[in-house]
Structure formats: structure tokens, C-alpha cells
Amino acid sequence: MHPMQLFELLVVMLLAIILLHYAAHKMGLPPAVALLTGGALFAFLPGLPVISLDPELVLVIFLPPLLMDGAWFIALRHLHRHMLGIIALAVGAVVFTTVIVAVVTHWLVPSLPWAACAALGAIVSPPDAISARAVLQHVRLPRRLAILLEGESLFNDASGLVLFRFAIAAGVTGAFSMVEAMESFALLAIGGALVGAAVGIAWVRLTPRLDDKYLMIASSLLAPWASYLLAETVHVSGVIATVTTGLICGWYQHVVFSATVRMNGTAFWAVMIFLMEAFVFLLIGSSLRGVIDRVGGFELVLAQMAGPVLAILVALTLARFAWVFGSDGVTRLLRACGLRRYAPIGARSAIVLGWAGMRGVVTLAVALSVPEGFPGRDFILVAAFGVIIGTVLIQGTTLGAVIRWMQLEEPESDKARMSMSEAEAAMAQAQVRVVEAHAYDADGTLLHPRLLDRYQRHATLSANYAGQEAEHADTLHAHFNLVLKAVAAGRAELLRLHRAGEIDEATFQELERDLDIEELGALSAKA
Structure with missing residues (x-):
């Protein structure tokens, strides 16, 4: 594509974002749904080029700043308090869902090797941080539930990416070691946290010396990409590194930034994150045409893949509910045995937590990164796209109604000791x-x-x-x-x-x- 054509396409997409957001606001729909649907329709307009996403470039451009923004504003004290529940979701639920999806996929498509089934499970198992943010910012949740969902979406991509890499390696080499996988995950996570801490501390120490509001805001923009790229360069988790940097910067920005810098920076980040999230969903929808063309057209997809993809969508949804309710049951059992440090979230909150499992750009980008010639690559692409569409269109449009239906209330233990007026x-x-x-x-x-x-x-x-x-x-x-x-x-x-x-x-x-x-x-x- 000629550079001028690319620029014109970006301008058209920006116009589409404005129109689709406006339409979503008027119709009472989550913007992510309107953008995803509009992008899919946009892809099939005559005369427009097929949009082909470079998965590595997509992740590098969009993931670090969006993770940084989520970590910057998260309540660190509550994150620490509920870290066990977040790890259970970000690691345990991802592994459990990967296994369930792999088993169901192999049962539905026996010709698909186990490594390919596991790779698909790792791709679709982590709910997406961007999708969660896009939907949750329009609903109101009790603090504990919101922290669990936000924390899960920040950390679970690291789990899914490690599982995916080992599944691909197993498919190529035919060998897999659970001990090696666990050791690799620990090294990636610890290494990523160390890199992220180093970048975050450097930002806290050096940013005040810039003594210029525009340079200070620019440094906050540089931090997530610096952390992510540095971590990936030394072969540790870029996701964990970026989240760690965001947590440190968010904790210290109150003393690093003056009021003027903070007001200007917040406005800048708000507009940038809005546009990035919008472009992500529009790009996901726009890439539908390329995926369909690659696997042989709509007829082939509907005839041979629609049924298994729908079953996989149901399986991963049920797997999430099973994990959430199972974890809550274990918590109740521990409390009955005298261990009262952790309280169960209750059936109503568990329903909301189970239903809030939207997938998005990470799922698509990782699916597109499956090597050419890998067994079942076409089916993996279609299944990943089907899961994204299904979760965003179904769960994304109904999550608000489910939350209102559950009538969730803030537990007394999670309420702040002082009200806003008292503070x-x-x-x-x-x-x-x-x-x-x-x-x-x-x-x-x-x-x-x-x-x-x-x-x-x-x-x-x-x-x-x-x-x-x-x-x-x-x-x-x-x-x-x-x-x-x-x-x-x-x-x-x-x-x-x-x-x-x-x-x-x-x-x-x-x-x-x-x-x-x-x-x-x-x-x-x-x-």
C-alpha cells in the first residue's frame, strides 16, 4: 500500500471511530461492539484494500500503553490485598481454560494434533485487558470485583503467552516438559518484574529533573514502550515488565508531577487511550476479510468450522464459570476449616466475574503469529476470531444488564474507612x-x-x-x-x-x- 493511501485510510478510520462511537452512544451499546461490527462491515466495502495485521507490530504499538494506563490508575493497596484471587484468575483460570479448550477441540476435531489444540486453548484462554477496560468503564462494580477483573486483565496475558510458546514448540519439536514450562514462566515473570522495576525507578528519579511539563508528559509516554521492548530484548515478559513500571509510576506520579503537569498529562493520556482502544477494535473487525480469505471463504467456514468454533466458545465460557465457582467453593471450605483471611465473593459476584471474559486484540495477534505450516493454523485463526466476536458481541452487550440484574453491593469489609466528605x-x-x-x-x-x-x-x-x-x-x-x-x-x-x-x-x-x-x-x- 502506498504511504499516501495508508494515511488516507487512517483518516477514514478516524472518521469511522467518531461516527461509530456516536452511534453506540445513541443506541446505548458498548462502543467496542459498535467498533467491532463497523470494522467488519468496513472490511468488505468494495475498493478498500484487505487489512493485514502484523501481530508483533500490533502488540508492540497497542499493548504497552494500554497496560501502562491500566496499571497507572489501579488501586495498589487493593491490588495487594486481593493478589491471591488475581493470581488464581490470571494463572489458574488461564491454565484450566487452556486444558478444557484443548480437550474439547481434540474431541471435536480428532485430526488436529494435541499441540495445536493446546495452542488454540492458550490463545483464547486469557480475557483481554483492552476489551475488559472498554466494557468495564461503562459499568459500576464493587471495589473487590473491579480489582479482580482489572488485575486479572493486567497479568493473564503473560500466562497465555508462555503456554502458547510451549504449545508451538511442542507442535514443532514434538517434545513438552511441564517442569520446564513452569521454570520458564517463573523466570519470565521474575525477569519482567525486575526490568519493569528498573525502568519505573529510573522514571521516578529522572523525570523531575526534566523541569518541563511537555518533556515530563513525553517521558510518561516513553516509559511503557521502553519497559516492554527492553524486557522482550532480554527475553523476559514484556507484559509483566510494563505492568510493574505502570504500578511504580502510578504510585509516585503524585509527587513527581505538579498539578499542571498532571492535568495536562491526564488529558493527553485520556485522548490517546480512547483512540488506541477504538483503533484496536476497528482493526480487529477490519481484519475479518483477510482471515476469511485466507481460510477459503465464508462457505468453507460455515460448512466446516462454525459448529466446532461455537462449541469452543461455549466450552471456554463454561470453563471460566467452573473455575470461578470452584475457587469460591474452595474459599468457603477454607473458612469453614478456620482460615478466615479470605472471604468468598458470593454467587452473584461469581456470575458477573464468570461472564466478564471478553477477548480482543491479544487473542487475534497471537493467533496471527502461529507459524505458517503449523497444523490446524486456519482453524486456529477462525476459532480465535469467532471467540473474539462471540465474547464481545454477546458478553460485551449484556454485561451491564447482568450487573444490574445481580444488584451487587459493596461489602462492609471493602468499604473505605472514610467517606469522601469526611476526607x-x-x-x-x-x-x-x-x-x-x-x-x-x-x-x-x-x-x-x-x-x-x-x-x-x-x-x-x-x-x-x-x-x-x-x-x-x-x-x-x-x-x-x-x-x-x-x-x-x-x-x-x-x-x-x-x-x-x-x-x-x-x-x-x-x-x-x-x-x-x-x-x-x-x-x-x-x-
């Missing part, structure tokens, strides 16, 4: 103590009466509001609605002055930024 009152008390200490000069003369009055009033109001949110809700909403109206009036007058030539561009931008900050504060307080 705000504590902050206000700390602020007023500092202002009171510096509001007077050495002679006792009050230097900042209005500032002192402002902070004292804020501390008093915050203390009165804490624990009484419901009683003050209507008054506060009316208050901040009025603030927003005042901001809108100020913005209109500022724009009039600028358009009339009464103020210059620099004055306009400075005052507009002040209004923007005031508006954001009012919207945040109202929410």
Missing part, C-alpha cells in the same frame, strides 16, 4: 491550620483576614457536611448550578470582549483558563 473535612482542617499559622506577623497583626476567613468557613462547612450528605444535597446542587451559570456568563462576556478587540489573545487565554478551572471544580464538587 474532604480532614483536608480542610489541615489547610486551615497552615493558614492560621501564617496569617499573622510576628507582632500578632492579621495579614490575611480574607484568606483566613475563607479557609475557616470552608473547614466549618466541610465538617458540617461530613456524614450529612443527603440533608445538604439539594442545597449544594443548587449552589454549584449557580456557580456554573456564573461561569457561563463570565465566559460569554470574555468572548464578547475578545471578539470586540477589547482584550488581546494572551489575556483571553489566561482568563479562559481560570474559568475552565472554576468550572471543573464546580462540576467535580457537584458530582
Whole structure:
């Protein structure tokens, strides 16, 4: 494809993303579903070239920043608290699902070697981090369930990739060693964590010295790719390395970044991640034509592969439910035996956890990386694509309804010790103590009466509001609605002055930024 044609195709895809997101919003669908469907239709438009994905390039471009973004904002304390459950999902569930899918595939297609069946199982077993993020950001879950899903999606790709590599090696050489596989996984994980920690520490130490907000934001963009590529270069897990870097950077960004850098950086990352996630699903849908053409057309797929692929989709879904409910049953048994450190999640949460198993770009990229000539490669490609479409279209569209149907509640043990209003009152008390200490000069003369009055009033109001949110809700909403109206009036007058030539561009931008900050504060307080 000519470079100009490639650029034009990217522009068309960007337009498609905007239109499909808008359509999904209007129809109440998850954007991932609209983008995947739109991409599939997009692929078969006459005159458009067949989109062929380079699996290694796709993973390198999209996976590191998306993993970094997920790790950056995850609650590290809760991640540590629920790490056993996350490992059970990210490793145990992946291995269990791989075995189940391999057995079912060999039963359905006896001519397929066991290594090929295991490779397919490893490809489709890990739920995708990108798919999970795309769906979960539009639903509300109890903290523990959200941490389990987020943590699983961050770490399970490493398990699936190790299993896949050993399955491919077994298919090529005919040899497989479980002990060697476990040793390799441990080395890859530990090595990846060490590389990720080194990159993360380097970022924390060096970024403040840049002393420029744009350079500091650029360094946050460089970190995930540096971690991933360095880890892959030394043959350890790039996934684990990137997640480790993201956890370290996310923990320390509050002291590394100033408020200005953080606001600008958050806005930059939000737009970039939005576009990356959208492009991923559009590319997945757009690659359908290439996959279908490669295996011989729709007729062959429907006649020979549709049934087994549907059975594999059902098998991996049931396998996930079996693992989730089985793990919860083991937890209940341990509590009955006196080990009460870990609490079961309950049947309702288990149903949601079992249903939240969408697959995405990692599944497709790994399937496309199966070597030419590997036994059953065409079937593996079709099965992987069928699993992606099935999980995103079925589970992705119904997960919100399942969550609402289950009526999940936050357990008392997982609730924060302080509410937001109580934390705000504590902050206000700390602020007023500092202002009171510096509001007077050495002679006792009050230097900042209005500032002192402002902070004292804020501390008093915050203390009165804490624990009484419901009683003050209507008054506060009316208050901040009025603030927003005042901001809108100020913005209109500022724009009039600028358009009339009464103020210059620099004055306009400075005052507009002040209004923007005031508006954001009012919207945040109202929410």
C-alpha cells in the first residue's frame, strides 16, 4: 500500500471511530461492539484494500500503553490485598481454560494434533485487558470485583503467552516438559518484574529533573514502550515488565508531577487511550476479510468450522464459570476449616466475574503469529476470531444488564474507612491550620483576614457536611448550578470582549483558563 493511501485510510478510520462511537452512544451499546461490527462491515466495502495485521507490530504499538494506563490508575493497596484471587484468575483460570479448550477441540476435531489444540486453548484462554477496560468503564462494580477483573486483565496475558510458546514448540519439536514450562514462566515473570522495576525507578528519579511539563508528559509516554521492548530484548515478559513500571509510576506520579503537569498529562493520556482502544477494535473487525480469505471463504467456514468454533466458545465460557465457582467453593471450605483471611465473593459476584471474559486484540495477534505450516493454523485463526466476536458481541452487550440484574453491593469489609466528605473535612482542617499559622506577623497583626476567613468557613462547612450528605444535597446542587451559570456568563462576556478587540489573545487565554478551572471544580464538587 502506498504511504499516501495508508494515511488516507487512517483518516477514514478516524472518521469511522467518531461516527461509530456516536452511534453506540445513541443506541446505548458498548462502543467496542459498535467498533467491532463497523470494522467488519468496513472490511468488505468494495475498493478498500484487505487489512493485514502484523501481530508483533500490533502488540508492540497497542499493548504497552494500554497496560501502562491500566496499571497507572489501579488501586495498589487493593491490588495487594486481593493478589491471591488475581493470581488464581490470571494463572489458574488461564491454565484450566487452556486444558478444557484443548480437550474439547481434540474431541471435536480428532485430526488436529494435541499441540495445536493446546495452542488454540492458550490463545483464547486469557480475557483481554483492552476489551475488559472498554466494557468495564461503562459499568459500576464493587471495589473487590473491579480489582479482580482489572488485575486479572493486567497479568493473564503473560500466562497465555508462555503456554502458547510451549504449545508451538511442542507442535514443532514434538517434545513438552511441564517442569520446564513452569521454570520458564517463573523466570519470565521474575525477569519482567525486575526490568519493569528498573525502568519505573529510573522514571521516578529522572523525570523531575526534566523541569518541563511537555518533556515530563513525553517521558510518561516513553516509559511503557521502553519497559516492554527492553524486557522482550532480554527475553523476559514484556507484559509483566510494563505492568510493574505502570504500578511504580502510578504510585509516585503524585509527587513527581505538579498539578499542571498532571492535568495536562491526564488529558493527553485520556485522548490517546480512547483512540488506541477504538483503533484496536476497528482493526480487529477490519481484519475479518483477510482471515476469511485466507481460510477459503465464508462457505468453507460455515460448512466446516462454525459448529466446532461455537462449541469452543461455549466450552471456554463454561470453563471460566467452573473455575470461578470452584475457587469460591474452595474459599468457603477454607473458612469453614478456620482460615478466615479470605472471604468468598458470593454467587452473584461469581456470575458477573464468570461472564466478564471478553477477548480482543491479544487473542487475534497471537493467533496471527502461529507459524505458517503449523497444523490446524486456519482453524486456529477462525476459532480465535469467532471467540473474539462471540465474547464481545454477546458478553460485551449484556454485561451491564447482568450487573444490574445481580444488584451487587459493596461489602462492609471493602468499604473505605472514610467517606469522601469526611476526607474532604480532614483536608480542610489541615489547610486551615497552615493558614492560621501564617496569617499573622510576628507582632500578632492579621495579614490575611480574607484568606483566613475563607479557609475557616470552608473547614466549618466541610465538617458540617461530613456524614450529612443527603440533608445538604439539594442545597449544594443548587449552589454549584449557580456557580456554573456564573461561569457561563463570565465566559460569554470574555468572548464578547475578545471578539470586540477589547482584550488581546494572551489575556483571553489566561482568563479562559481560570474559568475552565472554576468550572471543573464546580462540576467535580457537584458530582
